[in-house]
Amino acid sequence: MGMLRIMSRRGDDRITWDSQKVEANDPEAVAAIEEAERIFEKARQEGATAFKVEADSTVKRIDEFDRTAEQTVIVPLVVGG
Amino acid sequence: MLETLSLFLGIWLLFLLLAIYYLSQSPDGSVGRFRESVSGHLSAESRAKALLREMLTESQYQQLIKFGYLEIPSPSIDNRVYRVPGSGGLVKVYERGCAVMELCLQPAEPLPDGDVVVMHKLMIEGNEQEYLQKANHFAPGIISLRCQHL
Numbered sequence: 001m002g003m004l005r006i007m008s009r010r011g012d013d014r015i016t017w018d019s020q021k022v023e024a025n026d027p028e029a030v031a032a033i034e035e036a037e038r039i040f041e042k043a044r045q046e047g048a049t050a051f052k053v054e055a056d057s058t059v060k061r062i063d064e065f066d067r068t069a070e071q072t073v074i075v076p077l078v079v080g081g
Numbered sequence: 082m083l084e085t086l087s088l089f090l091g092i093w094l095l096f097l098l099l100a101i102y103y104l105s106q107s108p109d110g111s112v113g114r115f116r117e118s119v120s121g122h123l124s125a126e127s128r129a130k131a132l133l134r135e136m137l138t139e140s141q142y143q144q145l146i147k148f149g150y151l152e153i154p155s156p157s158i159d160n161r162v163y164r165v166p167g168s169g170g171l172v173k174v175y176e177r178g179c180a181v182m183e184l185c186l187q188p189a190e191p192l193p194d195g196d197v198v199v200m201h202k203l204m205i206e207g208n209e210q211e212y213l214q215k216a217n218h219f220a221p222g223i224i225s226l227r228c229q230h231l
Contacts, residue, residue, distance in 0.1 A: 011128025080217035081185035
């Protein structure tokens, strides 16, 4: 399973997809991952930062959407206070 | 004196309850929106708490609950720890147990408290240098200038 989480004032919104179904070209799973990719790109353009979180909790900042990532978290634009 | 105070408090609470009751009967839906807003806030907080629970280890979560902050070891600087408050405020930076600076970094749009903690954790662990570049740095306060052991 893959998951994109987008932090916002509403808490985090999530999009999930079954990676195996994506590989099998299942239309629903493909639509979900494409929607996740679109949201990722839009958020990045708006100044958000994205992190790939591995199963062992390793965190890595990413600039491009990783279809193989188990979990991606998008943090909205941050500013020094 | 105490009885008078209790009486005033009781009357005030009664008026408050009555006001809430009458507003809830309002036909223009303003309280409906208020209810939605409160319920949305609670829902956001509960989702943020769930995310926090998933992103933190058991010991980190317990630390946050017990002490009100989360300590994140620096991935690149030996003996440095970032102390992230659980309910907003400056992130305190300690080196070998001494407060060395305080950092202020916040999301441009308001996030639930739990999400803010996760935000700091991800940014510190995922790209510490960028985190330090974006944050405003402050000298530790007068009290924290003393060597504060962890």
